[in-house]
Amino acid sequence: MLATGAALIDTPGLREIQLWAGESSVAAVFDDIAEFAVRCRFADCSHATEPGCAVRDAVDPARLTSFHKLTREAVRHTDPRPEKTRWRAIHKAQRQFYKLRGH
Numbered sequence: 001m002l003a004t005g006a007a008l009i010d011t012p013g014l015r016e017i018q019l020w021a022g023e024s025s026v027a028a029v030f031d032d033i034a035e036f037a038v039r040c041r042f043a044d045c046s047h048a049t050e051p052g053c054a055v056r057d058a059v060d061p062a063r064l065t066s067f068h069k070l071t072r073e074a075v076r077h078t079d080p081r082p083e084k085t086r087w088r089a090i091h092k093a094q095r096q097f098y099k100l101r102g103h
């Protein structure tokens with residue numbers, strides 16, 4: 001316990017902190033990306049290389065990179081299937097999220 005009332009916790013053996021949140025949590029954090037995604041030319045746009053991507057035009061590239069990275073992380077952690085199959089799951093999760101938001 002520190003003087004300030006905070007607790008300093010040492011975790012020997014903990015080598016990495018993995019992302020445990022699911023894909024929907026990632027999408028929820030990147031609200032702005034969902035906003036622009038409705039203007040993408042393709043409904044299943046992954047905002048990576050597709051032409052007519054409204055997200056790539058509007059969102060800061062660094063932020064978009066984080067979005068891709070976190071989405072990948074989240075799916076990798078919750079989905080044991082091979083990379084190619086997981087990508088499909090990523091895009092599906094993104095589409096479901098946009099649908100949930102009513103777009």
Ligand SMILES: [Zn+2]
Nearest residue numbers: 040045047053
């Ligand atoms: Zn896009």
